[in-house]
Amino acid sequence: MEEHVKIAGPVNGNFTFKKHPDGTIDKGRVICVLCKKEFAYHRSSSSLAYHINAKHPVASATAANVSGKDAPNLASHSNTLRQTKLEDNTPRMSKSATERLTNVLAKWIAMNCRPINIVEDEGLTEVLQTASNDPLYKPPCRATVTTKISKMYEGEKKKKLEILVEDSPNCIAITGDHWTSAGNHSYFGVTGHFINNEWNLNSFALTIMKSETRHFADKCAEQFLQVANDWGIEAKISTIGTDSAANMLAAMRALPYEHIACNAHILQRTITVCLDNSGFVGVLAKCRKIVGHFKQSPASTTELNQQQVALGKKSEHLIQDVPTRWNSTLAMVSRLLRNQEAVQATMDQRNNHRLVMPTEAEWGKLQRLEVLLEPCRYVTELLGGEAYVSCSIVLPAFRHLDRIMDITDDDPAYVVKFKNAFQKELAARQPDVNKKTWLKLATALDPRFKDLKCLPREKREQVWTSLENMLQAAEPRRADTLQLSTEEDEPAQKKRRSALILGSDSDSEEDGNEYGELQRYRAEPSISIDDCPLQWWYDHSGTYEKLSALARKYLASPATSVPCERLFSLAGHIVQKKRAALLPENVTKLVCLSDWLKKEK
Template sequence: MYELPCRKTVTKRIQQLYENEKEDKVNLLEKAECVALTADHWTSVSNSNYLGVTAHFIDIKWRLHSFALTIQKTTTRHFAENVAEDFESVAEAWEVTQKVTTIGTDSARTMTTAMRLLTFQHMPCVAHALQRTITVCLADSGFTGTLARCRKIVGNFKHSPSNTEELQKEQTEREQDKEPLIQDVSTRWNSTLFMISRLLKNQEAVKATLAKQKHKLTMLTTAEWDRLQRLETLLKPCRYVTELLGGEIYVSCSVVLPALHPLTRTVEVSDDDPAYVVRFKAAFKKDLSQRQDTLNHGWLRVATALDPRFKDLKCLPRGERGGVWTSVEELLQKEPDRATPEPTEEPARKRSLLLFNSDSESEDEEGPNGALGRYRAEPTISGTDCPLQLWSTHEGAHPQLSALARKYLGSPATSVPCERIFSLAGNIVQKKRAALSSENVNRLVCLSNWLKEKKENK
């Protein structure tokens, strides 16, 4: 009995809802002191190019916000000058030009060149750099042939329902979960790890199933299964770092250096490593080091120092820690004085000296007196605690430092938020909806992102 509204009515309602939600986002951005952006390009099924931009900031209540600003169609080629103009137009349209601190992008040459034409600081995507390192190392360390045979084995089951059914029977007999094998995709992060982990988990079931079939596959040898086991061990820490830095509902910028530091230790060569593992580790360490050189270390180090979890700076060489605190002191001198709010009931703050590793206690790292010295004297918090919660309760004690923390901790470590926007856009702009106008694409994608964020924050 229900009569569906006409197309014009649906379009009008979507437009009105978009305007209402956009007004709420504009009000949030007006109150924000600093705003970080992430940006990337995406090509739809209709071969149209879009620029996606997301905003990230910490509000006065120390809540981290992350939402889409736009996914607009671009008609020009990806020349650096055009990309820079697109960034500026988005910032001006949302009236945040004077508030933008960093713009996070991938390491594409066009993006990197475009950032040199802007006054905003560039935050290269750490996750992209790490995945590029993994791709290079897999190709140069002798795993290519083994992985190629793995893909053919997985494809034998993925493309045949009957083969999949036989595999499930073998899994049931071994009291394992009925789970399909995973095929890796070059553009999907960690998919190679997922493929080999699932194969190793179902190794016996796969062998038993293939033994009953007639096929032309080249089976993996015992040495190759062992090679996959070692590769899984090498890639698991990379997956952890990628997922850790790719979040957008928690502080990630200050986690980059503490996360990469132990990662480099996992690729130290040991006497028990076979030759192919030695090659992988050597290539990984060399390539990752080169890509780390392109990161915004100045911003990352200050962000780490302003995170109460990592302010001991143990992820840095001892000789570089003093320079970080000197940078923070210089930033404090540029920061305008802020009135201290009325004191509230607050437990007495512990003022104990930080404990550093090994001989770092003997170093000249006492730092400046005053607010910065008091902050450094306070104990670090647990790595599982939220730094924003601590800053919300200590803002009155450190008004200038808290302003710096709100600025530096609000920047995301990766451009993954844009990748998620594109995944959402891919679900909206499908083959049967490829004729959607760019305005409607922008409204639908942004609305989906905004309404989801509102639902999660309730």
């Protein structure tokens, strides 16, 4: 039996005398029964009381409330007593709240293209601790976030597959293109586009996968087929949109799908060629030198900003045009014209004689060029959308540009040269008449442009005839019904078929025909250019059941391959120089997931 120290006060019963190996008791040494720490004992309990109060506050409070005879019982409970730590009294987030925060972190990293190692950022940790009111919270590690993103990708992809199966019609348009990353790796991107049952235009990424081989035509065709097989849409693809590269054109000839060339590329290439062989070459060269000077001289830029403020204008930098950046020449010219006085004042102030400013006649040339290129910019932006119908706009938009480029009596020789070249180049780069069929049908099925004024009069009726033939082909076959009918019923069947061919409306609702449906659609008034054609079809889909099915098919195709360009811009934010070593499968997950999550908002 251990002999307890009989000490008055709160330490009573919390210490025992130390025993020698021979069993004798050392009255000069005591041991704490709670933590087994040894102390010197000189008949003073001050140091012992301090130890109990500081290290064992629970035992101290308990010992103060028990009598001397109960003190020995305290030793029997010493194993259940422990020191209270600071974090025991700190409010902590629950496990479910921590899990939710981890999921939100993973979603933020994926959607906004943040590097995964951002979870190790001390500043982010401090922000999260402050926001959660938990000073001990630690963000998840990189492995946890990577696992969360992978699971999120699989879950979102499953949702997209369900949408393609359940909510999409039997026609999906896709666009495809190639891209080279900062790590000099080639990727192939594909986007899908369709109109759902609610007549909303859906557009999202299908993949961006690493391409291991050179971009030969047969390999490009195989890649399109592989993506279609992975998503189970081989039988649903209606059109494939690409640029006009030779390998892509050859690949499209090998595939059983309609090809739509990127009309924005066609327009921009037309502009580039016309500018290179026009009377604007000299003045544009001067503009590039002026902008380049300000780009390379911080002092001149500062002086320019001061002159802009002094003239009551907005402080803004000049823009340098880039051949591969659409509408950049127009942006350079417009910015220079807007800041003509400020630029001239800056050059005079700094006595820079190396640069030659445009003459008054050349400034006039730039003003004419701005007027010529502004409609092209508008059409480019109009064709490049993916949140609205764009396929049916191509022919009206190009016809609009063609009219703008008509020569007038007031046009000087250099403008006449540009307009002639523009009309010739644009006509040469557009698909031939046979390949325009899809665009013509889409235009006719758009209630904004169904008057087909963008086509010559003799071509308009051909479009409606094509639609009539398609509606007739879409009619359910009645061969089995005819075989089962009696000879007495045959005259009535033939009569109804004759009425169908003549295009007359039947008195019975069951005997309504597609030709009557088409004629009624043609009689409808056109809607405003600002109205939504999908909303019109949503309101009239019950009236034009078979025609609306065609509208869903033809209006879903994008006019350009710009959706892929946007996908590559997104990929460029992810595959940076610091992240050039990302695995291809991780690039696919991050790019697609970011695209999906942003479009869900």
